Amino acid sequence: MYSEGMSASDTSERLIESTRELLWERGYVGTSPKAILERAGAGQGSMYHHFKGKPDLALAAIRRTAEEMRATAAGVLDGPGTPYERIEAYLRRERDVLRGCPVGRLTMDPDVIASDELRAPVDETLDWLRERLAGIVEEGKERGQFASGLDGESIAATIVATVQGGYVLARASGSPTAFDVGVRGLLSLLAPRQDQDQDQD
Amino acid sequence: MYSEGMSASDTSERLIESTRELLWERGYVGTSPKAILERAGAGQGSMYHHFKGKPDLALAAIRRTAEEMRATAAGVLDGPGTPYERIEAYLRRERDVLRGCPVGRLTMDPDVIASDELRAPVDETLDWLRERLAGIVEEGKERGQFASGLDGESIAATIVATVQGGYVLARASGSPTAFDVGVRGLLSLLAPRQDQDQDQD
DNA sequence: GTCTATATCCCGATAGAC
DNA sequence: GTCTATCGGGATATAGAC
Numbered sequence A, B: 001m002y003s004e005g006m007s008a009s010d011t012s013e014r015l016i017e018s019t020r021e022l023l024w025e026r027g028y029v030g031t032s033p034k035a036i037l038e039r040a041g042a043g044q045g046s047m048y049h050h051f052k053g054k055p056d057l058a059l060a061a062i063r064r065t066a067e068e069m070r071a072t073a074a075g076v077l078d079g080p081g082t083p084y085e086r087i088e089a090y091l092r093r094e095r096d097v098l099r100g101c102p103v104g105r106l107t108m109d110p111d112v113i114a115s116d117e118l119r120a121p122v123d124e125t126l127d128w129l130r131e132r133l134a135g136i137v138e139e140g141k142e143r144g145q146f147a148s149g150l151d152g153e154s155i156a157a158t159i160v161a162t163v164q165g166g167y168v169l170a171r172a173s174g175s176p177t178a179f180d181v182g183v184r185g186l187l188s189l190l191a192p193r194q195d196q197d198q199d200q201d
Numbered sequence C: 001g002t003c004t005a006t007a008t009c010c011c012g013a014t015a016g017a018c
Numbered sequence D: 001g002t003c004t005a006t007c008g009g010g011a012t013a014t015a016g017a018c
Helices: A010-026 A033-040 A044-050 A054-077 A083-092 A104-108 A110-114 A116-143 A152-173 A177-190 B010-026 B033-040 B044-050 B054-077 B083-092 B104-108 B110-114 B116-142 B152-173 B177-190
Strands: none
Touching: A010 A033, A010 A044, A010 A054, A033 A044, A033 A054, A054 A083, A054 A116, A083 A116, A083 A152, A083 A177, A104 A110, A104 A116, A104 A152, A104 B104, A104 B152, A110 A116, A116 A152, A116 B152, A152 A177, A152 B104, A152 B116, A152 B152, A152 B177, A177 B152, A177 B177, B010 B033, B010 B044, B010 B054, B033 B044, B033 B054, B054 B083, B054 B116, B083 B116, B083 B152, B083 B177, B104 B110, B104 B116, B104 B152, B110 B116, B116 B152, B152 B177
16 A cells, blocks of 8 residues: 555544544534544644645545445455355345444535535445446346346345445334344345256356 | 414424425534524524424424325325335335435434434334335235235335435435436336236226 | 524634744 | 644524513
C-alpha cells in the first residue's frame, strides 16, 4: 500500500478508524468532528492537518469501509460450492445484523446522497456486488441449478435488496430474527428443484 | 377524529406536516426544530406550546406517517385479484423511489432506534405489513397459486425486505431502476407456474 | 397561542503557539 | 504534527411579554 515503505501516521489512522465506527453507528449527519476526535484521542489540529475537513475525512473512511465490504463478500462468493451454495453462504454469513450495513446505511444520509463524491464508493460497492451475484446466477443457470427463465441481474438485485432490507426489518424490531426469516424466504424461492438435472460439483 | 367537532389548531397541524416532510428528507438527527419552524412558518413559542419538544413532535409526525403507510398498503393489498396479483400490485405500486421509505428510513436513525417510543410505530407498521402479506401468501398456497412448501411469514419478510432494500439500491445509484429490477427479480421467483392447477378468481 | 429574547451548549473551521 | 484558543453560527430549550 505504501510504496516507499512508509506507514500512514498513527493519528491519521486512528482518525479514519474512529470515523468509520461513528459513520456506522450514527451516520454522516449524526457524526461530529468533536466526537471523532474524542474517540481517536486527538485534538482539532490533527484532524485539520491530515484532512481538509469532515467531508474529506469521511470520504477516506467510506472508501475503506467499502473496500473492506467488497473483500468480505468476495471471500464468500469466490469460495467453494455450487452457485446456490455460494449465494447461500453469502446470505447466511455471520453479520452484526442490528448494527446494519455500514455501506448501505449511508444511502439514508442526506449529505452523503447530496455529494457525488461521498456517494460514489457506496454506489460502486453495491453495483460490484450485484454484478458479482448476477454472474453466479448465470453460472447456476448454465449448470441447470437455476431455471433458465431467471434473469441474473434481476435476481442479483433481489438478493442484495433482501439483505439491505433485512437490516431494516431487524433494526425496526430490535431483533436479528426478521433478517434471518427474510433470507430463509429468499433461499426457499431460489432453492434448486430436487428433481432437476444438475452437474456435479 | 375530533369527537367534539373541534379541529387541531392550524399551527399544530402545520408543525406536524413540516416535521413529516423533514423526517422523510433528512431523518431525525438531521432535522432541527429551527428548520421545522421555518417550514411551518411558526415561531419557537408555538412549537413548545403544542409539544413538549423535538422528540414529542417527531412522535406525532412518525405516528401519522406510519398510519398513512398502512392505509396506502391496505388499499392495494385489499384490492381485487389473486394473491399473486395483489402482491404484484403492492410491489409495483407507484412510489417516489428516490425519496426512500418514510418509515423504513427511520431505522437508520440512531436516536429513533435508541427510543422505544419513537421506534414503536416503525416496528408496528412493518410488522403489520409482514403479517398482512403472510396471510396473502397462505391464501395463495390454499388456492394452489404458490407452492405448498413456501412459508408465508418467510416470503412476507422477503417481500418487505426487497422493497426496503430496493430503496437502498436506488438511492445508492441515484436512479429508481435498481428498485424496479429487484422487484422484477422477486416477482419472477414468485410467479405461479403456468402448468399448475389454480382456482379461478 | 404566539411572539421575541435569551441561555447554554455544540457544530465545523481557522489561527497561531509549540 | 499536534496542541489550545477562538470564531460565527446553529441546536434545543426556557422566559416572559403581548
